[in-house]
Amino acid sequence: MSDNWLHSPQEQSALLRRIVDRIRGSLELKVVLQTAVDEIAALLNLQRCYFFWCFEDTQRVQVVCEQLLDDGRSPLLGYYALADFGLWAEAIARGQLVGQPGTPESRSWGASPLLGESLADYLLVPVRGQDSSLGYLVCLRESSGCWLPGEVAFLQAIAQQLEIAIQHAQLYEQVHKQAQRERIVNQITSQTRQSFDLETILTQAIGQLRQALAVDRCIVHLVELEGEPDLSVNDDDSTAQDPAFRRKHLYESCHPDFPASVEDFDTHGPITQWVVQHRRRVVIANVDQDERIGPDNEEYCKAQIRSSLVVPVQTREALYAILYLNQCSRVRFWSMNDQKLAQAVADQLAVSIQQAYLYAQIRQQAAESAAQAAHLKATLQELRATQAQLIQSEKMSGLGRMVAGLAHEVNNPITFIYGNVPYIDAYLQDLVQLVKGYREACPNPPLALRALEEEVDVDFLVRDSQQILTSIRIGAERIRQIILSLRNFSRLDESHRKLVNVHEGLESTLCILRDRLERVEVVRQYGELPRVECYPKQLNQVFMNLLMNAIEALETQPGRSGQIDLRTELVMSPESHRALIRIAIADNGPGIPPDIQPKIFDPFFTTKEIGQGTGLGLAICYQTVVTQHRGSLTIQSLPGQGTEAIIELPVRLVQAIAPRQMEAQICCPDAAVSAQIS
Known part of the structure; x- marks a missing residue:
């Protein structure tokens, strides 16, 4: 490209907008960086252009993107020691602009042993990312004089915009990683709720974690705790279909290219002993350089382990297990995201193991003392x-x-x-x-x-x-x-029982639900009823709950016309020979499956999605009708033929029962009504 743009602010502004638009065209960090490198290399006719991250804590750099116009140069992608940059290393670590552009003294920096000496003109522009992360745009070209101030200023302008794009991409990546962590943790939580089988929880968890982090081996080692029940399984129980390998207190998930290593796992190895003693995470990028392991460790050599991340699975009270993530195919520098995900899974596994221990203890106690369990x-x-x-x-x-x-x-x-x-x-x-x-x-x-x-x-x-x-x-x-x-x-002013017209309560409830009944036909078949002695507010709530259940049942079949039948009549009780009023609320909805009918009056039982129902509606209805009014409430339902709720109330209330008995009856209504549910 011609250098005329250096002398035209309008062209510079247009070029900057074009490059920035392309850089911001993606939220993937790798795409953002590669786009920036490609655009800068093409604009400045560079022979090589790189982007690398500098990690001051480990004194290493990672080349993540490159653009090579001289085909004879080998790619540099990967990790390198900061010292490989020679005299540049100190300035890079401080985040300085490297190259002293525009002055003959720029040669005083010397050449980088890593980048080579064939290219005389070089410029390293610092770029800041999120959380003070430091990166560099590396520009190298054949010797043609010093970098012009206009070129440097333009590169710095691109770097400023690139910093914003990097921060957005890093934030997106952080949110994505957080979502991944939460998804895996939620899956483990869901498995814990579905089963207390520790083997199932652990094998599925380490399998998911191994795939999420793309590691070659993932092992969980249950630490034997004094006084805790033995939750391990015998080797005879293993099957060929089991995707995870196991030994007593050990479970492993490994890549198909590597054989299982649990048989050779040393449960008293140096890293295990260190974690048990210090209860802290161990991050090992190269096991050969770790003095606790060394290059001649037989266990690590046989398992071909080159990098290892070890996380204690613990709560404040106890260390329950140790989680090992091993990379065998290459040396791996474990990122903070890797460590956070492993720690999140370890924390959830600690809860799961703790719950499994508690569950086993409760079962043992229940077996020893049935009375205490009751x-x-x-x-x-x-x-x-x-x-x-x-x-x-x-x-x-x-x-x-x-x-x-x-x-x-x-x-x-x-x-x-x-x-x-x-x-x-x-x-x-x-x-x-x-x-x-x-x-x-x-x-x-x-x-x-x-x-x-x-x-x-x-x-x-x-x-x-x-x-x-x-x-x-x-x-x-x-x-x-x-x-x-x-x-x-x-009926806020009517907290005590009194004589009321039941039809008025039904009509008031229908009036309140008018908006929900626009597409529902309400058929009234009211009989001649005397005024009933009751608690009006509580009885109206029963009508509300039953009608709402009927409406929601009809809304599940939008293509079918909905109908609710209200029927009232005066009857005589065959047992006590006293007058009763019968109120029937029926709908032509899908009905209630037979397998859940015995549970419909249980407190907190609901078939709705989480957050859409409390499971208290029918339990409250049962308590109000049966306990408070000494009546009866039955549900008759056949799948595909609708549901009918039948309330029978005495015309005159008898003496109320004790509050403690009322609490007990709401808990166990099945014995009283299961025979009446068809």
Whole structure:
């Protein structure tokens, strides 16, 4: 490319924008760096152009991108010692511009042993990345004089934009790595929730970790803890289909190109002993240079291990295992992302192993003392019942306060509007009569008054005003009905039992759910019912939960017309010969599978996705109907034929049972209703 652009600010600006646009065309760090190297090499006619990272802590550099125009030069991609740069090393470590461009003294730096001496003109431009990471753009060309100040300034401008692109790419890479860590940890967490089988958890975890980090071997060594149960398996249990190799307390996942090494693994080797003693991570880039291992270690030589990352699997209380990541095909410098991912997996495995130990201990204790296990189960059920009651109580209290406040705040202004509509109507009629009188008294008004009358269009104004008043009256009446329904539903001032009309509670609930019922046909078959003694607010909540379940069931089959049938009737109990009211709420939805019907009244049981349901709706309904009102609640359902909920309540309440019995009954309703569920 011609050098004319050096003397034209407009061309420089255009070139800079073009190069920056290409550099920012990707969020992959390798693509960003390679694009920058290619563009700079083409623009400045460079024989070689590189980008490398400088790691001050290890005194090494990593050449990650290059562009070679002289075919005789071998690629330099890979890791090198910082000392290979000769006199440049100190300046590179400090992040300086290397080459002293524009002055004859630039030759005083000398040539780099790594880059060679065939090219006399060189320039190394520092580039800062995220977290103070340091990189360099290396520009080399044949001897043709010093670097021009314009060239250096342009390269520094590109470097500034490249720093932004690198930071974005590094942030994207960091988020991607974080997502990868979370995905693997979540998979291990999910496996832990599905099974407490430690062998399954460990073998799958090390297999996923080995693939994620592209290592050749991944081994987990369970450290024997005094007093902990033995969770290992016998060698006789292994099968040919098992993707991981194992020995007592050892599990391994390895690349197909390398044989299993667990048989030769030394559980008391030098690295194992060091981790057990210090409980810290060990990062070994080259095992031959580690004084604890050395080049002649038989175990490492036989397993062909060249690099190793060892992470303790521990909690604050104990060291449960040691995780070994071994690279056999090459020497590997373990990045922080590698170490973070391995540490995240180790932390989750520590939790999984701890849970497995706890689970084994609980099983042993249960086998030794059945009575103690039953006591623990009863305590858990009582806690869950108390939690369910607290949640429902707080929810209903908040709903009642909200509805009462809403009804109070809206009722006053809407009553004012509704009450003044007749007066406005009367005043308007008087004005109309007045206008008519003026027209009769003055049939030929002045031209100005006639023009004003035509502009105002009095006749249209009178007609439209009547329609507006009618709309205001209808809207105000509708709002009053909604407020009445909300107050009737919440019944905040009716915390005690009283005589109520059940049909009013059903209609209030339907009114509140009007928006959800737009595509659902509601068929009412109400019988003649007496006023029922009950707790109105709690009973309305039962109607709400059952109707919501029916609506949500219908919404799962959008192509089919939905229908909800409400049926009420007065019946006589065959056992006690007392009057009962029966309320049936049926839908034509998909029905409930038979295998889950015995569980539908269990607290916290739900078939919805996580975060979409609490599993308390039917449990609350059962508690309210059976425990509080001494009635019955049954669910009849056949797959594909819909579901029907039948509530039977006594017309007059008998004495309530003790609160402790109420808590117990919400926990174990199956015994009372399982026979009634078809």
